[in-house]
Amino acid sequence: xxxxxxxxxxxxxxxxxxxxxxxxxxxxxxxxxxxxxxxxxxxxxxxxxxxxxxxxxxxxxxxxxxxxxxxxxxxxxxxxxxxxxxxxxxxxxxxxxxxxxxxxxxxxxxxxxxxxxxxxxxxxxxxxxxxxxxxxxxxxxxxxxxxxxxxxxxxxxxxxxxxxxxxxxxxxxxxxxxxxxxxxxxxxxxxxxxxxxxx
Numbered sequence: 575x576x577x578x579x580x581x582x583x584x585x586x587x588x589x590x591x592x593x594x595x596x597x598x599x600x601x602x603x604x605x606x607x608x609x610x611x612x613x614x615x616x617x618x619x620x621x622x623x624x625x626x627x628x629x630x631x632x633x634x635x636x637x638x639x640x641x642x643x644x645x646x647x648x649x650x651x652x653x654x655x656x657x658x659x660x661x662x663x664x665x666x667x668x669x670x671x672x673x674x675x676x677x678x679x680x681x682x683x684x685x686x687x688x689x690x691x692x693x694x695x696x697x698x699x700x701x702x703x704x705x706x707x708x709x710x711x712x713x714x715x716x717x718x719x720x721x722x723x724x725x726x727x728x729x730x731x732x733x734x735x736x737x738x739x740x741x742x743x744x745x746x747x748x749x750x751x752x753x754x755x756x757x758x759x760x761x762x763x764x765x766x767x768x769x770x771x772x773x
Contacts, residue, residue: 674739
């Protein structure tokens with residue numbers, strides 16, 4: 575759990591701001607991945623010592639969990655809004671993929687999706703489990719929207735959307751531009767519509 579009291583922790587500055595600390599950690603995890611940044615580096619960027627880091631966050635994995643909550647609160651709301659918009663399920667999927675095409679391209683050393691790529695290849699099973707849980711939640715949200723129209727195929731179709739998002743995130747980390755990702759989104763949506771049309 576994140577400590578929010580600003581006066582207490584030994585070695586922690588009185589001006590310690592948990593929200594600013596989470597923003598700093600999110601940037602580091604997005605730039606370097608979970609395994610690519612250590613507690614000492616995170617603490618230094620926050621302006622706190624390692625003991626103060628553990629006092630504030632408990633562990634690196636607990637911090638990552640809180641950062642993922644922060645990240646998904648933003649991107650997750652965009653996905654929910656896209657899925658709840660007007661039109662059929664293909665229109666909803668198109669909004670999700672084109673939203674990703676706008677958000678994933680690199681900016682200031684950050685590209686892709688933190689949930690998809692933050693713990694990719696990590697040696698820490700707890701970190702991998704944290705991202706896997708959120709990916710499963712994303713799948714379930716997309717499947718629930720598709721199930722309004724095709725309940726029997728919702729899981730398989732949602733899986734194809736999640737796979738497309740994973741590919742787009744990876745491509746963005748490799749330098750794909752918004753135009754390139756948007757073009758891919760257009761093709762993915764065309765494929766989705768074709769799959770829906772098949773009996």
